[in-house]
Amino acid sequence: MSNNPAMKGVLSPVVTPFDANLAPDAGRLVKHCKWLIDNNVGLAVFGTNSEANSMSTREKLRLLDALAESGLPTERMMPGTGACALDDSVELTKRAVELGCGGVLMLPPFYYKGVPEEGLYRNFSEIIQRVGDDRLRIYLYHIPPVAQVGIPLGLIERLLKDYPGIVAGAKDSSGDWSNTKAMIDNFAAQGFDVYPGSESFLLQAMRAGGAGCISATANVNPGPIAKLAATWQDDDADAQQEGLNVTRGIFQTYVMIPALKAAIAHYGRDPEWNRLRPPLVELTADEQKDLVAKLDASGFAMPGLAA
Amino acid sequence: MSNNPAMKGVLSPVVTPFDANLAPDAGRLVKHCKWLIDNNVGLAVFGTNSEANSMSTREKLRLLDALAESGLPTERMMPGTGACALDDSVELTKRAVELGCGGVLMLPPFYYKGVPEEGLYRNFSEIIQRVGDDRLRIYLYHIPPVAQVGIPLGLIERLLKDYPGIVAGAKDSSGDWSNTKAMIDNFAAQGFDVYPGSESFLLQAMRAGGAGCISATANVNPGPIAKLAATWQDDDADAQQEGLNVTRGIFQTYVMIPALKAAIAHYGRDPEWNRLRPPLVELTADEQKDLVAKLDASGFAMPGLAA
Numbered sequence: 001m002s003n004n005p006a007m008k009g010v011l012s013p014v015v016t017p018f019d020a021n022l023a024p025d026a027g028r029l030v031k032h033c034k035w036l037i038d039n040n041v042g043l044a045v046f047g048t049n050s051e052a053n054s055m056s057t058r059e060k061l062r063l064l065d066a067l068a069e070s071g072l073p074t075e076r077m078m079p080g081t082g083a084c085a086l087d088d089s090v091e092l093t094k095r096a097v098e099l100g101c102g103g104v105l106m107l108p109p110f111y112y113k114g115v116p117e118e119g120l121y122r123n124f125s126e127i128i129q130r131v132g133d134d135r136l137r138i139y140l141y142h143i144p145p146v147a148q149v150g151i152p153l154g155l156i157e158r159l160l161k162d163y164p165g166i167v168a169g170a171k172d173s174s175g176d177w178s179n180t181k182a183m184i185d186n187f188a189a190q191g192f193d194v195y196p197g198s199e200s201f202l203l204q205a206m207r208a209g210g211a212g213c214i215s216a217t218a219n220v221n222p223g224p225i226a227k228l229a230a231t232w233q234d235d236d237a238d239a240q241q242e243g244l245n246v247t248r249g250i251f252q253t254y255v256m257i258p259a260l261k262a263a264i265a266h267y268g269r270d271p272e273w274n275r276l277r278p279p280l281v282e283l284t285a286d287e288q289k290d291l292v293a294k295l296d297a298s299g300f301a302m303p304g305l306a307a
Numbered sequence: 308m309s310n311n312p313a314m315k316g317v318l319s320p321v322v323t324p325f326d327a328n329l330a331p332d333a334g335r336l337v338k339h340c341k342w343l344i345d346n347n348v349g350l351a352v353f354g355t356n357s358e359a360n361s362m363s364t365r366e367k368l369r370l371l372d373a374l375a376e377s378g379l380p381t382e383r384m385m386p387g388t389g390a391c392a393l394d395d396s397v398e399l400t401k402r403a404v405e406l407g408c409g410g411v412l413m414l415p416p417f418y419y420k421g422v423p424e425e426g427l428y429r430n431f432s433e434i435i436q437r438v439g440d441d442r443l444r445i446y447l448y449h450i451p452p453v454a455q456v457g458i459p460l461g462l463i464e465r466l467l468k469d470y471p472g473i474v475a476g477a478k479d480s481s482g483d484w485s486n487t488k489a490m491i492d493n494f495a496a497q498g499f500d501v502y503p504g505s506e507s508f509l510l511q512a513m514r515a516g517g518a519g520c521i522s523a524t525a526n527v528n529p530g531p532i533a534k535l536a537a538t539w540q541d542d543d544a545d546a547q548q549e550g551l552n553v554t555r556g557i558f559q560t561y562v563m564i565p566a567l568k569a570a571i572a573h574y575g576r577d578p579e580w581n582r583l584r585p586p587l588v589e590l591t592a593d594e595q596k597d598l599v600a601k602l603d604a605s606g607f608a609m610p611g612l613a614a
Contacts, residue, residue, distance in 0.1 A: 022393065022433070053391040053418035056364060056398075084360040084391075086329065086584060091363075109586045110418065111360035113453055119586035126329070126585060146420055148455060149586070277393060278433060279416045279426035279456070 003191045004137060004168060006075040006102040008211070009229035010202075011195070012036050012218035013047025013080075015260050016055070016063075018275045024059055026066035028272065032219075032264065033072050035305055039222035040230070043072070044105055046080035046092075048146055048173070049216045049257055054277040057088045061095055074100040078214075082107030082141060086123065090130045103137035105171055105214070110147040117155050124155075128163050136166050143173035143197065150174070153182060160190055171214045173197025177204065184209050199225045200248055203241040206232040216256050220263045220302060221247050250294045258283045259291055266292050267302040309518040310498045311444060311475060313382040313409040316518075316536035317509075318502070319343050319525035320354025320387075322567050323362070323370075325582045331366050333373035335579065339526075339571065340379050342612055346529035347537070350379070351412055353387035353399075355453055355480070356523045356564055361584040364395045368402055381407040385521075389414030389448060393430065397437045410444035410475055412521070417454040424462050431462075435470050443473050450480035450504065457481070460489060467497055478521045480504025484511065491516050506532045507555055510548040513539040523563050527570045527609060528554045557601045565590045566598055573599050574609040 014036065017028035033043050045067065046052035046060055055063075060079075068074050081092035081104040089106070096104050106127070108120050128136065140159070142151040151170060159167045169192050172180045180201060183194045185208075193211035196202065202213045202225065212229045221244070228240040251259050258276055262283045265273035274282050283291065309315040321343065324335035340350050352374065353359035353367055362370075367386075375381050388399035388411040396413070403411050413434070415427050435443065447466075449458040458477060466474045476499050479487045487508060490501045492515075500518035503509065509520045509532065519536045528551070535547040558566050565583055569590045572580035581589050590598065 048418075054393065054416060056390075056392040056394045059392070059394060083363075085363040085366070086361065087363045087366060109361065111355075111453065112586055113455070115586040116588055119588045122588070123585035146418065148420070278430035279419055279422040281423055281426045281429070 003193055004102060007042060007078060007193065009040070009042070010199070010212050010218050010222070010226045011042035011044040011078055011214040012222060013044045013049040013214060013216060015219050015257065015264065016050045016052070017273055018277055019272070022275070022277055024055060024063050025272070026063055028270070029063065030067060030070040030072065033067060036219070036222050037072065037076060038304065040226035041218045041222040042076045042078060042102070044078045044080065044214050047105060047214070048143060049219065049260065050080065051257065051277050051280065052080045054280070057083065057092055060092055064095055064099060068099040075102040077101040078103045078105050078139060080105045080107065080141065084109045084111045086126055089127050093127060093131050093136065097131060097133045097136050103139050103168055105139045105141050107141045107143070107147055108149045108151060110149045113148050115149065117152055120155050121158055124159055125162065128166055137168040138166055139168055139193070139195070140170040141173070142170055145173070145175065153186060156183065156187055156192070160187060160192060164190070167192070169193030169195065169211060171195045171197055177201055180205060180210070181208055198248065199228070199244050202228055202244070203232055203237055216260060217248050217251055219260045220251070221300070223303070246298055247300055250291070250298060250300070253294070254283060254287055254291055262288045262291055263295065263302070264305070268305040309500045311409060311500065314349060314385060314500065314518070316347070316349070317506070317525050317529070317533045318349035318351040318385055318519070318521040319529060320351045320356040320521060320523060322526050322564065322571065323357045323359070324580055325584055326579070329582070329584055331362060331370050332579070333370055335577070336370065337374060337377040337379065340374060343526070343529050344379065344383060345611065347533035348525045348529040349383045349385060349409070351385045351387065351521050354412060354521070355450060356526065356567065357387065358564065358584050358587065359387045361587070364390065364399055367399055371402055371406060375406040382409040384408045385410040385412050385446060387412045387414065387448065391416045391418045393433055396434050400434060400438050400443065404438060404440045404443050410446050412446045412448050412478055414448045414450070414454055415456045415458060417456045420455050422456065424459055427456070427462050428465055431466055432469065435473055441473070444475040445473055446475055446500070446502070447477040448480070449477055452480070452482065460493060463490065463494055463499070467494060467499060471497070474499070476500030476502065476518060478502045478504055484508055487512060487517070488515055505555065506535070506551050509535055509551070510539055510544055523567060524555050524558055526567045527558070528607070530610070553605055554607055557598070557605060557607070560601070561590060561594055561598055569595045569598055570602065570609070571612070575612040
């Protein structure tokens with residue numbers, strides 16, 4: 001259950017298309033976002049899977065403006081706005097709030113490692129005070145395998161106490177269910193919405209009192225994932241979860257972000273999608289063929305994408 | 308020995324002062340840089356010790372302009388310009404070259420972990436091509452304990468082959484002498500200048516054919532470190548190294564960046580220096596007292612700083 005109806009259920013950390021010059025391609029991004037919204041998932045643009053940290057703040061501001069101008073529902077957007085630099089985080093977050101985004105997903109500053117909890121607290125506290133807007137809804141982004149710097153439970157407790165309402169939830173991409181469970185058990189009752197970072201934990205999370213999930217594969221398999229989030233109390237929920245796991249398992253065989261782009265390129269009949277910004281690289285031609293063969297064999301489809 | 312005379316010997320990753328609003332304080336930075344230059348160390352501004360990744364690209368561009376306008380010798384500057392986002396790296400690097408900086412110190416994009424060497428190659432290659440200036444001199448920045456993403460030897464080999472002259476050297480902050488030695492042994496003969504990231508390795512590096520060092524403590528102990536780099540063939544070189552190690556050892560007892568700032572605040576009689584951007588925090592009052600007591604007892608001084 002979510003306390004923020006517009007952020008109910010499943011969100012996709014939307015992959016970002018780049019043109020031949022490696023510039024973000026706003027037109028293709030809008031098109032993909034529309035397809036995702038039509039498939040009932042929200043838009044966590046500028047996440048890890050979006051290669052957001054491979055884009056400058058200026059590029060992200062431009063993309064966010066383009067998304068808002070396209071008529072997409074900004075209340076269904078949860079852009080990633082946490083950066084290493086305080087002023088980048090503040091500028092992006094302010095813009096997101098001004099555009100009516102339903103929330104922002106916020107990484108801790110991730111360059112320095114082993115930093116004290118007090119330093120992380122100051123980062124989020126400064127951002128909240130500088131943005132200075134009651135409409136702000138922050139979802140804390142815990143992804144230790146990538147950022148290395150995490151969001152400890154003690155930090156959540158302190159932020160929730162000082163900024164109730166504004167500190168609205170977390171995405172937990174630790175892959176550690178016991179941590180997700182601890183977030184839910186400790187904070188859900190205070191209106192804190194917890195989203196595991198993979199649909200592998202979706203049913204477990206819904207049953208435990210989580211809000212949904214924010215998952216890479218919601219870029220390619222949005223409909224079935226959103227369906228489970230909406231019908232998790234139905235008799236076939238476990239069977240649905242098993243079905244989701246099959247697709248997830250195929251994508252996880254490859255490096256995730258290029259695999260997502262390869263699938264969109266193939267099933268959307270748009271090879272332009274098969275491009276990544278350094279330091280990421282596309283799948284090899286063999287890997288792409290192999291991925292599609294496995295997906296086809298599993299009955300996977302992306303209905304309406306090529307339209 | 309260095310192939311770039313202006314980058315000979317020792318550079319300081321200059322710490323960045325912040326004002327009460329946590330904005331970069333250009334006036335204090337210029338003053339500290341002048342003191343460092345007077346003490347014969349070059350200016351590796353925007354390094355790890357500079358909290359560079361806690362500043363936005365816009366803030367760094369402004370500071371770099373201010374440094375150049377102040378009359379400081381830009382040929383003695385090696386600003387850190389490597390960012391997670393390609394366009395940030397390109398913009399900062401272009402500006403550094405235009406301002407006549409002797410080189411730039413370049414981190415790899417550090418958000419994604421476990422990225423392929425091909426992706427790192429593409430990052431540096433794209434930057435070099437987009438900057439498109441023969442005056443560019445890149446020093447690759449290997450600091451796995453913080454960035455987690457390193458500069459493997461195979462990457463240096465490939466970049467040196469494709470961009471000889473432009474790929475000018477490396478700072479090795481791995482703390483692993485065998486890696487520093489391998490960089491020197493493999494590439495110094497091709498005009499590749501290797502700087503260990505601590506003066507603890509300075510004498511060893513000079514004897515092995517390294518170019519000097521780029522060290523945090525050169526912010527506070529520049530004169531003696533620069534002296535060893537200049538006189539490493541003298542009879543008292545080992546004794547000099549031992550003296551440097553004593554000071555280094557005291558600072559290493561604390562978190563390095565706040566300890567450097569605490570020392571500058573104390574010996575420069577300017578408490579404004581005692582401020583860090585989140586996620587870093589200042590030393591406690593007790594730690595500050597303890598640090599100064601130990602430094603005083605060791606005979607440490609920062610001559611001319613309080614002037």
